[in-house]
Amino acid sequence: MDLGLAGKVALVAAGSKGIGFATGKMLAQEGCRVSICGRTQDSLDNAISEIGNGLIGIVCDVSNPNQIDHWIKESISKLGPIDILVTNTGGPPAGSWQVMTDEQWQSGFDSTLMNVVRMVRGVAADMQQRGWGRIVHNTSLVAKEPNALLPISSTLRAGLMGLTRLQALELAPHGITVNSVLPGHTLTDRQIHLAEVRSQRDGISPQEALDKQAQEVPMKRLGTPEEIAAAIVFLCSQPAAYITGTNLLVDGGLTKGLA
Known part of the structure; x- marks a missing residue:
């Protein structure tokens, strides 16, 4: 199947390791020009050396709005207008909600939900003008099935499901799809x-x-990072043009709910 991604410009957040790395690598293999971000230059250099051509890396902490702006602007300067955005972050700390501090909740909000708002805000207007775009949020099955060990993540990722649907409805008339992928273990x-x-x-x-x-x-x-990345990359593709506003579980059947 031709995914129709050759020549597209993609941003992949937290792309130096794990699912983000696998996604950036797969997009590059499909012919995309990819900009990944990560917290350290060393981790980015390692990713670039493994993936090779078609990839650049820019240091960015996605909980920091100024660094998000820099990543997006620098990527556009080097690669051109953004066609694809994959949001992706590490999860908030684990533990009981009763012992989580206000600071941990606020930090989780900035790094799990508000960063997504900022990243989409940074690319959506240009995508609207050009009439094409793909936005995929890599999140977690705890958005649908809360985990007592992950109270901050469970709460905020449920909110991200709502944001996904909201963004999808607003951007659909402009040829932009917005979906979430919810990995399991x-x-x-x-x-x-x-x-x-x-x-x-x-x-x-x-x-x-x-x-x-x-x-x-x-x-x-x-699951493997590559199995999650395959779902993300398909949602970025031309054949997935009629899929938007969905929250796709990729969890080996772990989640038991029907909705």
Whole structure:
């Protein structure tokens, strides 16, 4: 299948590792010119050296509005107008909602929800003028099925589902689709960290915690970043032009709800 992505310019947030890295790599393989961002130059350099041509990296903390603006403007300067935006961030801290501080809640809001508002705001007007765009938010299944270990993430990612639908309705007349991908248990640095938290809580080893997470999935394994990236890249494609406002679970059947 021709995804119709050759020559498109894509931004991928938090693209130096994990799902963001896999997404940036896959978009580059499809012929996109890709700008990834990450917190450190070293991590970006490592990603660029592995992916090769078609990729640039710019240091950006996506919880910082000034750095988001710089990333977008610098990317446009080097690559041209933005066709595709993939928002993506690491999750807020784990633990009971009763012990989370106001500062942790506010930080989570800035890094999980408000950063998405800022990134879309930075590219949407130009996409509207040109009559084409793809926006995909990489989020989490906790948006649909809250996790007591992840109260901030569960709360804010549910809000991101609403924002996805709102943006999709507003931008659809301009040829822009907006969708979210909700990964389940996926073998990333974040998942390994959560396994460590769970191991401390349950008195088991981190590997045992990872194995338990895998057994919770009907497929009896963790997903890979590449499997999540494949869904994201398809939603960026021309064949996905009639899909918008959806929140796509990619979780091996883990989520039990019907809606």
